[in-house]
Amino acid sequence: MDLGLRGKTAIVCASSKGLGRGCAEALAEAGVDLVLNARTEGPLAETAGQIAETYGVNVQHVACDITTEEGRAEVLAKLPNPDILVTNAGGPPPGMWSDWEIADFEAALHANMLTPIMLMKAVLPGMIDRGWGRVVNITSQSVKAPIPVLGLSNSARAGLTGYVAGTARQVAQHGVNINNLLPGIHATDRAIALDSGVVKAEGITMEEAKTRREATIPARRYGTSEEFGATCAFLCSQQAAFIVGQNILHDGGGVNATI
Ligand code: NAP
Numbered sequence: 001m002d003l004g005l006r007g008k009t010a011i012v013c014a015s016s017k018g019l020g021r022g023c024a025e026a027l028a029e030a031g032v033d034l035v036l037n038a039r040t041e042g043p044l045a046e047t048a049g050q051i052a053e054t055y056g057v058n059v060q061h062v063a064c065d066i067t068t069e070e071g072r073a074e075v076l077a078k079l080p081n082p083d084i085l086v087t088n089a090g091g092p093p094p095g096m097w098s099d100w101e102i103a104d105f106e107a108a109l110h111a112n113m114l115t116p117i118m119l120m121k122a123v124l125p126g127m128i129d130r131g132w133g134r135v136v137n138i139t140s141q142s143v144k145a146p147i148p149v150l151g152l153s154n155s156a157r158a159g160l161t162g163y164v165a166g167t168a169r170q171v172a173q174h175g176v177n178i179n180n181l182l183p184g185i186h187a188t189d190r191a192i193a194l195d196s197g198v199v200k201a202e203g204i205t206m207e208e209a210k211t212r213r214e215a216t217i218p219a220r221r222y223g224t225s226e227e228f229g230a231t232c233a234f235l236c237s238q239q240a241a242f243i244v245g246q247n248i249l250h251d252g253g254g255v256n257a258t259i
Contacts, residue, residue, distance in 0.1 A: 004238030006031030010084035011075060013037050013066045013119070016044040018188035019138055020088040022225030026233035027084065028055035035079040036061040037071075067111040072118060081126040084236050087116035088138040091190060092152035094197050100152060108152035112139075113159040120178065124171055133176035134236040137164060141184040143247060145255045149197070161247060168245030177244055179235050184251025185213060187222040219252030 009032065012024040016038035024034055028051045036051075038044040041063040048061040062078050064071035067089050092108040116137050127133025139157045141147075146154045161180060168178040185191055195209040204212075214220050231250050234240055249255055 001237075001239070003030040003233055003236070005084075005233070005236060007033075008083040008236075009033045009035075009079055009081075010086065010236070011035045011037070011079055011082045011119075011123075012086040012088070013075070013115075014088035014090065015086075016040065016047045018190060019183055019186060019225055019228050020086065021047055022227075022229030023086045023088075023136070023138070023232040024051060024229070025055075025226070026229035027086075027236065028052075028057045028059070030233050030237075031055075031057060032084065032236075033058040034060070035075060035082070037064065037066055037075050039063060039065050066119075067107075067115045069118075072115065072122070076119075076122050080122075081130075082123055083127070083130075083132060084134045084136075085119060085123050086136045086138065086232060086236075087119055089115055091140070092150065092156065094149040094194065095151070096149070097151055104152060105155065108156040109159065112153060112156035113163070116160055117163055120167065124167075124176060127176045128171060128174040131175045133171075133174075134240075135176070135178040136232050136235050137178070137180045138232075139180045139182050139247070141182050141249055141251045141255050143180070143182055144249060144257065165245055172244045175241070177235075177241065179240075179243055179245065180247045181228070181232055181235065182247055182249045182251065183223065183228060184249065184254035185217065185222050186228060187224060191222060217252045217254045221252065223250060223252055 010027050014020040015024045015036045036048050044061050048059045052059040062075045064074045089111045142154045143157050143161050198209040
């Protein structure tokens with residue numbers, strides 16, 4: 001399917017690997033020129049080079065922490081008026097409700113709520129002026145079904161979801177669509193980190209932790225970054241123009257809910 005995106009431009013945050021990279025690759029395949037971001041220059045430059053070579057699009061990169069004001073300014077300076085914005089950042093660490101202090105919540109809120117909100121605030125006016133724009137926020141299935149050990153993530157992402165629910169409906173009349181894409185478990189470094197936590201807590205092997213988690217997913221496997229990226233690219237497509245303010249689960253059926 002031609003997604004109608006050839007020649008568009010996109011900022012894809014936190015995209016040297018994992019789900020962000022999956023989104024970047026799928027957009028590049030659709031002909032979108034990219035600005036990629038991650039904190040570590042080496043792997044980021046390598047990813048940018050590989051994507052440019054594979055898909056023949058223009059790929060710039062900015063190594064910085066997207067959860068800081070300076071980092072966001074650097075990324076936006078490279079591409080102040082993107083047609084597409086994909087927000088993403090690392091997820092907060094797991095723990096217990098009794099562990100977390102205000103500073104822990106502040107870090108999670110900055111990374112997973114205020115950063116995407118501030119990026120949207122920066123790019124939405126240009127999208128509205130041009131009468132076309134797409135924003136996809138990578139959040140989590142924990143928005144629909146809380147993951148108890150990820151209380152910091154549950155809290156911050158719920159805040160972002162509330163913001164998007166209202167804002168998406170204010171900008172849709174200008175041809176600007178904001179949606180959230182909610183990953184369940186995917187085979188990325190984040191999944192390895194989460195499984196490692198289970199290994200440590202329960203004294204089992206990585207293989208056992210993975211098998212145990214897979215058994216809880218109707219698809220009986222972890223998702224891939226490629227599948228996730230393809231869904232993101234579709235949400236950015238011309239064909240998805242009537243999808244507004246939605247929270248799309250990409251979880252192999254993991255969230256057990258009728259709606
Ligand atoms: P990942 O494989 O660990 O990749 C994270 C990417 O983000 C890397 O490119 C990393 O590069 C970059 N990054 C992290 N923090 C950053 C920051 N502050 N500024 C800029 N770049 C940053 O993680 P993932 O699995 O793709 O997860 C992406 C998001 O989806 C996370 O928020 C995660 O919590 C959420 N999620 C993932 C899953 C899953 O199963 N994978 C499930 C639910 C939710 P650098 O380290 O070099 O910065």
